[in-house]
Amino acid sequence: MSPLEVFEKLGGEFVDPPIVMPAAQPLELSGEAVRARLCVFTSAAGEECALRPDLTLPLATAQAANGNGGESIKRYAGRAFRLPTVPGDPVEFTQVGFERYGAPSTPDVDAESFALVCEAATAGGVTEKEVRMGDLAVFPAFVDALGLAAGLADALKRAFRQAGGVSALLSGERRPPATGLASRLKGASLAEARDIVADIFALSGTQMQGARTLEEIVEGLMAQASDAEAESEEAPALARQTLEAVMAVDCAPDNAADALLAIARQAGLSGVDPVLDQLSQRVARMRELAPDGLTSARFGTPFGRRFNYYDGFVFEMIAPGGDLRRPIGAGGRYDGLIRDLSGGKVDMTAIGGVVRPDRLAAAVEVRQS
Amino acid sequence: MTRLTLAIPSKGRLKDQAEAWLSDCGFKLRQIGGERGYQAEISGLPDTDVLLLSAREIAEGLLSGRLHMGVTGEDLLNDLSGNLYAEAHVVRRLGFGGANMVVAVPDAWIDVSTMADLDAAGALYRQKHGRRLRVATKYLASTRRFFAARSVGEYRLVESAGATEAAPASGTADLIVDITTTGATLKANGLKILSDGLILKSQAALTASLGADWSESARAALARLLASVEARAAAESVVKLTAHGAISDDTAINLGLVDVRGPVAFCAKNTAAYAAERLCTEGFGPVSIEKIDFLFRAETEALQQLLKKI
Numbered sequence: 095m096s097p098l099e100v101f102e103k104l105g106g107e108f109v110d111p112p113i114v115m116p117a118a119q120p121l122e123l124s125g126e127a128v129r130a131r132l133c134v135f136t137s138a139a140g141e142e143c144a145l146r147p148d149l150t151l152p153l154a155t156a157q158a159a160n161g162n163g164g165e166s167i168k169r170y171a172g173r174a175f176r177l178p179t180v181p182g183d184p185v186e187f188t189q190v191g192f193e194r195y196g197a198p199s200t201p202d203v204d205a206e207s208f209a210l211v212c213e214a215a216t217a218g219g220v221t222e223k224e225v226r227m228g229d230l231a232v233f234p235a236f237v238d239a240l241g242l243a244a245g246l247a248d249a250l251k252r253a254f255r256q257a258g259g260v261s262a263l264l265s266g267e268r269r270p271p272a273t274g275l276a277s278r279l280k281g282a283s284l285a286e287a288r289d290i291v292a293d294i295f296a297l298s299g300t301q302m303q304g305a306r307t308l309e310e311i312v313e314g315l316m317a318q319a320s321d322a323e324a325e326s327e328e329a330p331a332l333a334r335q336t337l338e339a340v341m342a343v344d345c346a347p348d349n350a351a352d353a354l355l356a357i358a359r360q361a362g363l364s365g366v367d368p369v370l371d372q373l374s375q376r377v378a379r380m381r382e383l384a385p386d387g388l389t390s391a392r393f394g395t396p397f398g399r400r401f402n403y404y405d406g407f408v409f410e411m412i413a414p415g416g417d418l419r420r421p422i423g424a425g426g427r428y429d430g431l432i433r434d435l436s437g438g439k440v441d442m443t444a445i446g447g448v449v450r451p452d453r454l455a456a457a458v459e460v461r462q463s
Numbered sequence: 464m465t466r467l468t469l470a471i472p473s474k475g476r477l478k479d480q481a482e483a484w485l486s487d488c489g490f491k492l493r494q495i496g497g498e499r500g501y502q503a504e505i506s507g508l509p510d511t512d513v514l515l516l517s518a519r520e521i522a523e524g525l526l527s528g529r530l531h532m533g534v535t536g537e538d539l540l541n542d543l544s545g546n547l548y549a550e551a552h553v554v555r556r557l558g559f560g561g562a563n564m565v566v567a568v569p570d571a572w573i574d575v576s577t578m579a580d581l582d583a584a585g586a587l588y589r590q591k592h593g594r595r596l597r598v599a600t601k602y603l604a605s606t607r608r609f610f611a612a613r614s615v616g617e618y619r620l621v622e623s624a625g626a627t628e629a630a631p632a633s634g635t636a637d638l639i640v641d642i643t644t645t646g647a648t649l650k651a652n653g654l655k656i657l658s659d660g661l662i663l664k665s666q667a668a669l670t671a672s673l674g675a676d677w678s679e680s681a682r683a684a685l686a687r688l689l690a691s692v693e694a695r696a697a698a699e700s701v702v703k704l705t706a707h708g709a710i711s712d713d714t715a716i717n718l719g720l721v722d723v724r725g726p727v728a729f730c731a732k733n734t735a736a737y738a739a740e741r742l743c744t745e746g747f748g749p750v751s752i753e754k755i756d757f758l759f760r761a762e763t764e765a766l767q768q769l770l771k772k773i
């Protein structure tokens with residue numbers, strides 16, 4: 095059986111979405127950081143276009159446009175394009191994979207998707223695998239449970255996605271709101287605050303520029319004021335210890351939920367239990383469905399954070415002794431993407447997985463030689 | 464045999480200052496084809512072609528190896544090169560063309576004074592509009608690196624061709640990354656610099672390409688150029704002391720005098736008066752102090768450093 099035939103067992107539809115997309119799509123979604131990997135060109139009219147960096151994004155875009163329609167499965171074997179970060183990597187390569195929309199967001203579905211990718215890799219000739227996995231819902235759950243000021247909590251969740259971002263943020267000096275004005279607006283309604291700031295701008299001749307509106311600026315200012323008030327002295331110290339411990343969890347998947355639970359208990363946090371239950375159920379189910387995928391596996395909290403739109407279970411696998419930067423298979427959950435792409439009109443869970451036939455073949459060749 | 468190619472900025476203050484600096488070092492430029500020509504002859508440097516190019520072209524030429532030497536801004540070198548240390552070598556910062564590369568936002572953004580505030584504002588904006596804030600700049604790579612280092616991801620880049628500082632007013636972007644000397648242009652355009660928004664302090668620098676074809680004749684011309692440049696620079700901080708009678712070794716060491724030969728020695732400018740006074744009390748007076756124009760040494764250290772890399 096080939097990887098393609100393994101995924102066929104899922105049923106659904108075999109598709110080939112457009113190769114060319116507006117560059118704004120991946121850039122707006124993932125930010126400038128992805129530009130370094132993106133094959134971008136400019137049309138004669140000056141419009142920036144990009145070659146699809148994977149098939150997940152164009153398929154999700156189509157799904158967001160087509161609206162809610164119950165559960166569906168898309169399968170593909172198509173070319174994708176990325177500028178290499180590792181010398182010698184091809185710009186153009188094939189991904190064989192599937193995306194599953196609207197299925198319940200459960201540990202069972204996570205484990206099934208993982209098992210399929212394992213099976214596809216085995217079908218491609220790689221029987222033994224080293225797996226790394228994470229769960230991108232864990233860190234935000236801990237941040238929420240810590241009850242931090244809203245602005246700090248949001249900043250931490252954003253910083254999680256950047257290497258070193260969390261510790262940089264937590265070790266940085268916390269500071270009072272940017273202007274004394276923020277504290278003087280305390281108690282004012284948004285409309286009142288807006289009028290006050292508008293008066294100040296009129297007096298000082300300050301001009302509005304760019305796309306941010308006066309309302310947004312005042313909102314930002316008031317958020318800073320309420321953050322400064324909400325923040326107690328001890329909260330950052332406890333938050334720092336807890337979140338640094340959470341970030342440092344790197345262990346066998348079977349121990350991950352317990353390790354995280356111990357950190358939560360130590361900090362006296364409740365509220366992370368549902369996420370940790372999911373994690374432990376998922377690992378148990380993975381052990382039933384794909385024991386071969388767990389023989390050499392690690393769970394790491396920060397793992398997968400550079401996968402921009404993923405927000406739950408994530409995994410990658412390599413052949414034993416292979417290059418971590420060249421996974422043979424990968425996958426994960428991105429329940430929030432279609433909602434974001436459709437501007438909130440379509441809300442659908444989503445999970446997908448792929449293998450790279452070129453890398454599978456290379457791994458087989460390495461083993462034979 | 465290749466000749467040495469030396470590029471200097473082709474217009475504006477930078478051109479005038481580069482020309483004045485060269486002339487100070489003893490090399491006179493004469494543009495071929497008058498004021499608008501893009502080649503020049505240089506007196507005192509045989510085997511050298513002088514080209515007048517834009518500062519960006521000079522940086523590109525140095526990085527690609529098309530030029531041997533050039534005077535250009537460190538800002539451009541940093542932005543255009545992914546690995547500046549391996550591609551070019553800054554021989555000497557020249558003390559003119561100074562400018563800061565900064566992140567500037569509209570004055571009206573009273574809720575944004577740091578990079579962290581900017582990220583928070585960007586996130587809120589994206590939540591509301593489904594789009595990212597746009598940053599106009601000519602310095603794409605530097606901006607991307609700086610924003611990533613500050614964990615700021617909530618933005619999109621818009622490449623600016625002309626007056627970047629006008630981009631927020633014209634609506635093509637929301638904030639900018641640009642070069643500023645006094646900040647006056649930013650202020651006039653209703654923009655303020657973020658408190659931790661300094662990306663780079665830059666000045667004009669004499670820079671060598673590490674990828675150029677460094678033939679024997681090019682190296683010979685380089686040695687000639689650097690000997691004068693370094694001699695001129697050394698003379699900035701050193702004066703000549705002439706005492707009455709030969710200065711003893713002990714005295715020279717105590718007073719920090721160097722290159723002592725009989726009654727003549729050299730001394731750092733800021734300690735010269737003290738040394739002269741002490742020499743007088745020790746019986747070497749009268750002592751005169753003279754400014755010097757050049758201080759050539761047998762070995763040019765900057766040249767040796769550069770030769771090790773090419």
